Amino acid sequence: MSSDPWGRVDETGTVYVRTAEGEKVVGSWQAGSPEEALAYFERKYEGLVVEIGLLEKRVKTTDLSAKDAQTAIEHLRTQVDEHHAVGDLDALGKRLDALVTTVDKRREERKAEKAKQADEAKAAKEKLVAEAEELAQSDQWRSAGERLRALVDTWKGLPRLDRKADDELWHRFSHARSAFSKRRKAHFASLDAQREEARKAKEKLVAEAESLSKSTDWGGTAARYRELMTEWKAAGRAQREFEDDLWNRFRGAQDVFFAARGETFAERDAEQGENLKLKEELAAEAEKLVPVKDLRSARAAFRSLNERWEAVGHVPRDARPKVEGRMQAVERAIQEAEEAEWRRSNPEARARAAGLTGQLQDAVEKLGKQIDAARAAGNNAKADKLARELEGRQALLDQAMKGLEEFGG
Template identity: 50%
Template structure:
């Protein structure tokens, strides 16, 4: 009789396998030696061992779905229990038990991961809904509209929850988006109506500007255009395309008028060149009066210059301010000289100046008498106070005498 660790061959050629404390027959191999018979049934064991090993490797690499692991383990359990093979069948059963336990552990992990993913999805969708509800009353239309689109994309990418929870959150999100869209449509509808009103007002301004474009009432029409421009600026903006088209018409009408006015004024300016030369000569004559030494003579001369000035007429527009400014400086100098003379000869002012001088002189005399008496009495403090007062009044007297001198110059 031949034997091995897990099997033996009986004298009648039957091959037995030992599984734990139990021995059971697995078959026979007629015409073969006991060693050959054991080897034959050992190879059948090796085939089972290879299947278990392959399953272990695939489970270790997570190449098999959990439900398939359970089915494979169950199939191999039956195969091992009924195997006509010689080998460590108990060990194979133990390894299959270990695989089942690993599959169960992985199932627990997978369940926990799915629960965690569902919780994360719920938190993400609640965050999306909360932000959407916060944006529902926003008035930053473009930025908020863009953000709603981003939130919708985030919602689509997030995993689904259970139907009830998902539907409730979606209804809140959809309601927030609808509220925002409704407000945005109302806002832009209001803008469209407002722009239509602005367009109508500006069309009226354009028609008025076009009517005035051929006017030859230069001053009156220029003022009218300034008024139209002010109304244009305060009318608001029409739609972008309408605004640009209306402005081009308005500006064209304005340009037509001012081009005609400038052309007319250019012709006039040419005619006024001779007047400018005459007024240049009068300004030189007037400036010859400076500096003013006799305001009466200067006033008579300036009056004569003014009469001739008015008789000459207009000068070119570009020279008007310059030439009139030079004459005005001479007029100001004569006026200043007249006012200075009036101040110098004003009897009331002279009398006040004389009274001030007399008052200060009397005060100084009184203080000098007081100081002398204090000195005689040996009152040093009274002497010092009196002399300080005298010094101050002498300073005031000097200024008062200068003012009085101006009236006697």
């Protein structure tokens, strides 16, 4: 018989292992000595030790799933429980128990981590849905569309939730994208319709602009072109493929008209410049008639100058007030001379002027005596009042005397 601390072989070749529960039969050995039998089953034990050590390392250092770890533990436990090895099997059982505890703990940690990741994924997807629903109401078609496409990519990178929650959030997310797409499609359809209307309106404006390009009604046509430009701006933009061509035609028609008008105005300006020189010469000749000495000859000379003036024609608009003002000044001087002559030759007017002058002289003399009497009586207030009245009458008298002088004395 042979034995060691963990097993023995009896005289029949039966191999035993010692456990906390007592000896357990390991097997029967008939092929050699008892020492060889113990050595054989001790090697099997060492094999179990290595396998358990490897499993412990895998559980601690790799992503071995709890399910796979549990399967491996159960396989090793079966081998330990079947007592086909000689060694400290109880110690191996305790190591396997410890591994079960570690795997269970790891399972709970992973479950908690998975739950946490699921909560984070759900929160992230809810945030994406909220942003998508907000973007669904946006009118920033390009930036909102690009952002929605980026949200889809982000969604794809997030973990899936439980089917019900994931489907509900995806439905909201998809609905928001569809709502935005429908609004954008409707917007651009409406925009296309508006641009088609703008194209038709601008084609009419172009046709009218081209029909006016040969007009010589400079003022009226220029005004109509301004109105056409206002209508053009109000019409909005046509489709891109039509807009530039329509504008070039519209602008080209105006350029033809305004170029022709510019040439005509340049010729007219040259002519009016010559007219201005002639009228300035006539104005200078008319100004020599002032002051009027011989009314009859001055009147005749001015009439002749005015006839020549009318025959000259237009002058530049900005120069017109000044040169016409010179002639008007001469005309007023002649009219004033005529009025003065009429007053001098009108006996009735002279008599009325003389009578008014006499009345005012009498009133002035009377007020002077009343003032002296008031001063003598010590009534200064009355004297002052009368003095103010005297000032007014004296002023009227001075004007009357001046008018009388115009009648020749």
